[in-house]
Amino acid sequence: MRIVRTVAELREVLAPFRGGGVAFVPTMGFLHAGHTSLMREGTRRAGMVVASIFVNPLQFGPKEDLSRYPRDPEGDARKCEEAGVGVLWCPEVEDLYPEGFQTRVVTGELAGPLCGRSRPGHFDGVATVVLKLLLAVAPGVAIFGRKDWQQLRVVERMVEDFALPVQILGMPIVREPDGLAMSSRNAYLGAEDRVRALVLSAALREAEARWRRGERDPESLRSRVEAMIGAEGRADIDYVEARHALTLRVADATVPGPLLLAVAVKFGTTRLIDNVVLG
Numbered sequence: 001m002r003i004v005r006t007v008a009e010l011r012e013v014l015a016p017f018r019g020g021g022v023a024f025v026p027t028m029g030f031l032h033a034g035h036t037s038l039m040r041e042g043t044r045r046a047g048m049v050v051a052s053i054f055v056n057p058l059q060f061g062p063k064e065d066l067s068r069y070p071r072d073p074e075g076d077a078r079k080c081e082e083a084g085v086g087v088l089w090c091p092e093v094e095d096l097y098p099e100g101f102q103t104r105v106v107t108g109e110l111a112g113p114l115c116g117r118s119r120p121g122h123f124d125g126v127a128t129v130v131l132k133l134l135l136a137v138a139p140g141v142a143i144f145g146r147k148d149w150q151q152l153r154v155v156e157r158m159v160e161d162f163a164l165p166v167q168i169l170g171m172p173i174v175r176e177p178d179g180l181a182m183s184s185r186n187a188y189l190g191a192e193d194r195v196r197a198l199v200l201s202a203a204l205r206e207a208e209a210r211w212r213r214g215e216r217d218p219e220s221l222r223s224r225v226e227a228m229i230g231a232e233g234r235a236d237i238d239y240v241e242a243r244h245a246l247t248l249r250v251a252d253a254t255v256p257g258p259l260l261l262a263v264a265v266k267f268g269t270t271r272l273i274d275n276v277v278l279g
């Protein structure tokens with residue numbers, strides 16, 4: 001595996017793979033089995049897998065955890081290599097946002113609700129960096145996790161809107177054996193909050209079971225998830241929402257289409273998200 005820093009180095013090592021032979025997995029590092037599952041999928045889709053590790057300042061709000069975002073460069077490099085990554089791109093902030101940088105992607109309706117409401121500007125920052133990364137790597141396929149469902153939809157929309165020549169692939173959420181969705185932020189959880197956080201996956205599983213038994217009313221599924229999470233007294237709910245999974249508009253039982261049940265909940269200072277898509 002080659003580790004590269006600058007866009008020029010990246011372009012040089014990828015020159016022989018131009019023309020769709022590259023799968024790309026963008027990350028912010030502190031890798032877990034969710035990330036490596038995306039990389040392994042990349043090895044099944046292309047002859048060369050590129051991963052990036054870049055903690056993108058543009059997607060963090062002023063009161064968010066940019067400076068304490070967990071980092072483990074050596075461990076990450078080892079995990080990438082084991083997962084079949086051929087080129088690991090670790091740009092510096094100045095490589096992606098050099099002096100004078102001022103052009104940004106402005107996202108639209110998909111970025112408004114859910115995490116967009118509590119993290120203003122977040123998805124503009126995500127879309128801007130993803131566009132820069134995609135233009136530099138020029139992959140045939142780019143692979144994202146469905147845990148960040150809204151991010152996935154925003155990126156899919158951007159790729160369509162700008163007619164970018166890349167396929168976006170969303171892969172299933174990878175969970176710990178006890179159900180907790182894998183996330184770099186799980187590292188912040190104390191032992192007690194780690195146990196409390198299991199209510200998120202338990203509530204979504206329960207909604208999925210109700211859906212399988214024929215329950216179709218979005219509001220009743222949503223309110224059951226909210227009640228279960230609310231019953232865990234220390235869970236500080238940001239949102240529990242039922243949305244159309246593609247448009248992200250408030251779910252309406254009369255409008256056909258897959259249903260997204262999405263949650264964002266703080267345990268102590270750690271904000272976790274999770275979701276399930278039904279139908």
Ligand code: PAF
Nearest residue numbers: 026027028056126129148
């Ligand atoms: O999902 C993430 O890790 C980030 O939002 C991404 C897509 C790498 C952009 O910084």
